[in-house]
Amino acid sequence: MRDTLRALRRRVLTPNTKAVLMSERGFHVKNPDSQALLERVGEVFLTGYALAAEARTPTDAEAGLEQIPVRFRGFAYEGAGMGFAVRDGLPVGRSDHFARFLAGRAAQHEYMAWVGLGWAMARLPRPRWRRFVVDDPLMRWLVLDGYGFHQAYFKTDRYVRQQYLHTRFPWPGGEHAWYAPRAIDQGVGRALWFVRGTDPDLVADTIEDFAPDRQADLYAGAGLAATYAGGVDEEELRRFWNRAGRHRLQVAQGAAFAATARYEAGLVVPHTELALEVFCGMTPKQATELCRKARPAAEDTVPAYEIWRRRIADAVAAHQGS
Known part of the structure; x- marks a missing residue:
């Protein structure tokens, strides 16, 4: 029964792989090699996300992540970081998946994991952001780097072609809130x-x-x-x-x-x-x-x-x- 629930959670939470196709996104194709590379990056990211969505615990996802080829493994950890953060942001269940993930093998992929948390914030309602308190004065800005990547990747018209700029941003707040648009x-x-x-x-x-x-x-x-x-x-x-x-x-x-x-x-x-x-x-x-x-x-x-x-x-x- 639990295996069925985990598989269902993976199907419900994981985006369709079509979402990372260059043709689907309307991105420029320089040549077939670069297209294949970028689409492979997207696929691996979603693989990491799916492993996190289905995993019973963060440790359970590590074996699959470690099987990803070296060139792409960091992107898988980024995707898994997003997946565990999304699970933390859900109104039910535990809220420490990301922290436990970061305490394991993901500690070696710290930059990528924090960026993945930013992807999660872009997909979650803003009231859920209160769950994400990042005390590290360096890593909190990588979260917003991830948020910016997500928005430019999926909302390209607004963030790239229309050059949308956040003049005020609610997270993380505090005395350095003015820096959020730059991150x-x-x-x-x-x-x-x-x-x-x-x-x-x-x-x-x-x-x-x-x-x-x-x-x-x-x-x-x-x-x-x-x-x-x-x-x-x-x-x-x-x-x-x-x-x-x-x-x-x-x-x-x-x-x-x-x-x-x-x-x-x-x-x-x-x-x-x-x-x-x-x-x-x-x-x-x-x-x-x-x-x-x-x-x-x-x-x-x-x-x-x-x-x-x-x-x-x-x-x-x-x-x-x-």
Whole structure:
């Protein structure tokens, strides 16, 4: 009986795989290879989500997640993070699935799991957001990065073509509430890598259509996606780097984040090494050490997350100039 209920929960909660097809989304198709890559990412994300929806406990999902190929495993953990957070947001049942998930193997995929929580928030009624209290001053902004990605991916007309901007956002609130739109824009920038089919010129064209004060965060998100997801060769990476112009250090900061996420999870792949070399002149190990050293000890009037990002950009600039 319990197995039947878990299977039913999986069918009810998991989105249809058609939702991640490029044709369904109306995204740009650069070539068949990039299309296959991006659709595979979407499929794996939904696989992780389905494993979380069906699992009796978070530990039960780990075996299936660990079977996902290295290149895509992080996306599966992101999907599972969303799945467990959605279960926490339901009006019935336990509300600690995500916390228990993060205490297991997902601890190695921390960045991706928090981003997945942001996807869940985009799908849940706002009153349910009260269940999500993130005390970590760094990770809470990755939640909003995930929210921004979801909105740009599924509500592309509003968030990309109409360039919708949240001027006031209710979560997480507090003295740094003003930073929420910026964190959301970082997720929008990451989604642009998918919306524009990994075409570096189209991504840059789209970013440059946004207001100038939003472009730095958008470029940072796109740089992260280019490094983590891939889909381009060295010439295309260098073209994107050149197009970024005065926002190159934001691209580098996003790349360093992406490399750290893969390195700490043991998921480093050749396209990440290549992008990091082009954008930062570093190896994934060097980028990870840099990101660890740059972590701020406390918050100030500026969120610790933004201080962290600035320190990383400055450290990359110093490395490139050395």
